[in-house]
Amino acid sequence: MIPEPICAPATPPVPSAVALVRVSGTGLAARLAPLLSLPEPRTASLRTLRWDGFRERALVLFFPAPSSYTGEDLVELQVHGNPLLVRRLLECLGSLGIRLAEPGEFTRRALLNGKQGLLEAEALRDLVGAETDTQLRLAQARAGALPPWLQEARQALAPWVARAEAAVDYGEEEGILLDLLALNGDLAPVRRQFHVEQSRARAARHLQDGLRLALVGRPNSGKSTLFNVLAGEDRAIVTDIPGTTRDVLEVRCEWRGLPLRLYDTAGLRDTEDPVERLGVARVRPVLEGADLVLHLWPAPDPAPDPVLRAALAPFPGKVLDVRTFADLAEAPGVAIAAHRGNLDALEVALRERLLGGLAPDACLGALASARQVALLEDLAHQLDLLADLAPGGPPELPASLLQGAWGLLARLTGEDRAERTLDELFSGFCLGK
Ligand SMILES: Nc1nc2c(ncn2[C@@H]2O[C@H](COP(=O)(O)OP(=O)(O)OP(=O)(O)O)[C@@H](O)[C@H]2O)c(=O)[nH]1
Ligand SMILES: [Mg+2]
Known part of the structure; x- marks a missing residue:
């Protein structure tokens, strides 16, 4: 199902020099045709918008899908910073079948279209909310791709999750055993890194708040x-x-x-x-x-x-x-x-x-939100339990711990796409983000 087109002001509703209205959706050229003809992609162009007897000169930017913030067609309209004018323009967009976005809906679409990761989206929320220099720096340092230590953890865990599963499913017939010593030896650097990141994250969380x-x-x-x-x-x-x-x-x-x-x-x-x-x-x-x-x-x-x-x-x-x-x-x-x-x-x-x-x-680059810190604690705990297991036991227990760790990792990075996490995250966003 193609999501409905959405619009929102990206600037606050106060009299100012410029107000920015964003529109995102599929097939915006046709949808917006009664109001304006879209300019060349990524080229700022002046257009005269006419509706209901209004006549507004706007600077227009068009980012066609998929090379846009949301991954859909995205249009930015820069108009005079009058809140009433912006309201009337949004009403006009509404009459073209473009509804008002929910808070954070632009970023949510970016996430669903793979333009952004969950950790990045969370960093963005914190960046917008930062009140001090340190908080700004912390949020900016997290704004990039997945931290390398998380990628390394994933790479280290993946083969063991598969081996443990094989040992549980086919261990008896095929003689596949899970070598717990090798497993814990292999995962020791990951565990150490988790502990380092835990202290960094606890501190970063305090700084963030x-x-x-x-x-x-x-x-x-x-x-x-x-x-x-x-x-x-x-x-x-x-x-x-x-x-x-x-x-x-x-x-x-x-x-x-x-x-x-x-x-x-x-x-x-x-x-x-x-x-x-x-x-x-x-x-x-x-x-x-x-x-x-x-x-x-x-x-x-x-x-x-x-x-x-x-x-x-x-x-x-x-x-x-x-x-x-x-x-x-x-x-x-x-x-x-x-x-x-x-x-x-x-x-x-x-x-x-x-x-x-x-x-x-x-603490720069450390995980910092309550959600992230809680998941990291669980993750570290899971690996600690694994390290404490006595060798020679049945493979079910280590397999379930590995599976648990794998699932927590997916929740942390947002690969599991849990709706609840997204709802919580985007309720903290402002309109037009
Ligand atoms: N010598 C000295 N004087 C101080 C110091 N700190 C505060 N003062 C003085 O002690 C007095 C009381 O300070 P306040 O900061 O008002 O104390 P307070 O705890 O807020 O007092 P209340 O609000 O009445 O409970 C003031 O005259 C301050 O200038 C200090 O470290 N050394
Ligand atoms: Mg006092």
Whole structure:
């Protein structure tokens, strides 16, 4: 069945110099004939579009199938950037039997027509959504073809999947055995690579999402000062009056190559002030959502505040003690003086805790979406189970592990074309992509 032709604005609906409308489908020359005659392929040409009493000069580009983004005929119309004009033009296209595209439908067609792989399409979604330099670089590094290590894994696995299947099906009659030692020897480099990629992917995933850091501490422990220095702007009010911050403030920023989502909170303490109490009550959900809770504990304080200790007790794995006011006293561990820009210890600690010690650049090209990271974890686990099998057993178990790994690999690269994966992916796209 030939898919219906689709159209969509590729630029946002705000007044601007130029708006771009894309059309994709089969046989667009005939379909668009009432509106315009298509120019030479890949040559920008001026055309006057006439419909319903409108008369619009448009710059037109035509990419005939299959050499286009979608693999179908693709036409791009550049018109004046007036949202009303674009709406009327889309209505005119509708009257020619060209319907409005769903979000991501152009890319979906590119995928189905083999113009793009699933990993590429996911990188594209992340590229469009990137908010910091590091996120942009990460998405761009993933935008190419299948990573070589995935191709190598596929090549290494393929013959063993076939051999294991043969051993299960014909083992007894034909005497075909599965040599588990040779198998695991052969797959050892793949397994090692999976482990490397796993750490890279976990770190890349954090960078992709932005590291969620909650700043907590007793009143006047320097939370807002640190918040402002990391954000690179004076967002939070800083005073020497305890209880200055009463609400949760959020800022997204990039600090030393680390995309951060920072949450400044009210100092946790028992207080009679009703406004401050409300602020304290709002801290808990922030703690629950954070990747890491920075517990600011002024270096001159001999012990942390007991109210705070109790509040942080339910989150043992994700609290990092940060000693502030390190200019006033010595303290072990991560010690900083934010108002002097002395933050190196914090940078090291964040990389260690959240990126497994990797530098952001070391994550370039790594898998990064939640879907990809989850599949990679399963894949690595499958090969680990295989490596742990004792030799001499029946071939069914290794065969099913190999089959499992093979299936996961196909899901990861999108070869299995699962509709659910595609629906999930494209729901995150914007119109006209
Ligand atoms: N000497 C020194 N002073 C600091 C440091 N960090 C913050 N201060 C000062 O300590 C005071 C309190 O800082 P804030 O950042 O407002 O502290 P806070 O934890 O946000 O306080 P609340 O919002 O009231 O809970 C301000 O006068 C800051 O200038 C530091 O590392 N060294
Ligand atoms: Mg504050």
